[in-house]
Amino acid sequence: MTGRQGRVQLAVTALVALAVVVGVVLAGRGDSRPAAAPAGPAGRPAGATGTAAPADAPPVVVPGRPGEPAATRAAQEVRDAAAPRYNGLDVWYVRMMIPHHQQAVEMATLAPDRAADPRVRAVADRIRAAQGPEIGVLRGWLGARDLPAEVAGHDHGTMRGMQSAEAMRELAAARGADFDRLFVRMMTAHHEGAVTMSTDLLKVGADQTLQEFANAVAVEQSAEIARLRDLVGA
Template structure:
């Protein structure tokens, strides 16, 4: 009985060894990374391209499978020079709106004008911080040396701001609505222009909000008078 068990164990062991050897002989060889030959004739591994990418088609069209490298090469830039221009111009534009709005609490006769000025300060102050943060995250300076911000759409001249500063009561209300309406219209135009040429998604959403909200405020100011 002991001899029979020994023979059985020997057969099982030999079978296991043979199966292991057969598996090693038949398994597929590891695929080597593709190589490229440089100018010196030395072969260097090519960088991995990655798996194919499924690219959605346009409305009514089927999706396409394209090489990953091709998709990366044709991707849209995260921002362009017009995005940067918009942010750099809109910062001083907002700053002037804040300057005018800060005059209202002590000068406006209409509670509606004072409330509107409060909303402008509450909205545009944080928006300046957002725009400065957008530039800082990309290593871009906020200032444009030598640029005359007074030429921007809707910007009020220093003389006009002085008249607003000196005005009180109903005269202040009239000048504030007149100047802030023109100022808002300039911002709406700048934002609408960006929506046609900008590529940064965050800025497109911001410009759309500026155009919408300031159009509403223009209507509110006109209704106040």
């Protein structure tokens, strides 16, 4: 191969590499969500290698090393190495929703020994079954990004729907129909707070996983509010 042919091949390889890079950048720019907050690391869990392409994705041209030809590989073998995107409001939502869910589980745990209406006990069982695992999901989201769960100096009692320590003591002391009425009233207010928090995040959040999580919370807890109100005419 002559020197001229070698230079032509190098130029072609460089152009292919540039086209691939530009294509990846433009694909990333297609996401119109807010950029990640600079204050928080946007890392991924240890060992993660990105997101695989769908099975029907077209093949990808992968540039070779200098002087080597480009290669065509199946899209499933090429992963997006970009860090997951989130913003400060995503982080705030997760940190607030953990104690919010914890209080709902605490309230629901009181029902088996205190509720008179079996339907109240059934609602409480559903709340424990749903929100307990969701706390684990939220903690995992923070852990994957090396973010602490606690917010120093924050009073969780100021969150929407959170019940005061006095109200929680009153609920724990109640029995029978009195417990049922208190539980329905307090859990309804608690769910309404979670729905508002989740609806707010849907407007401003950047993380796709949290968008799906918040949407599920808003839908499921809105339905739960309707069931609670039907129980004792709250």
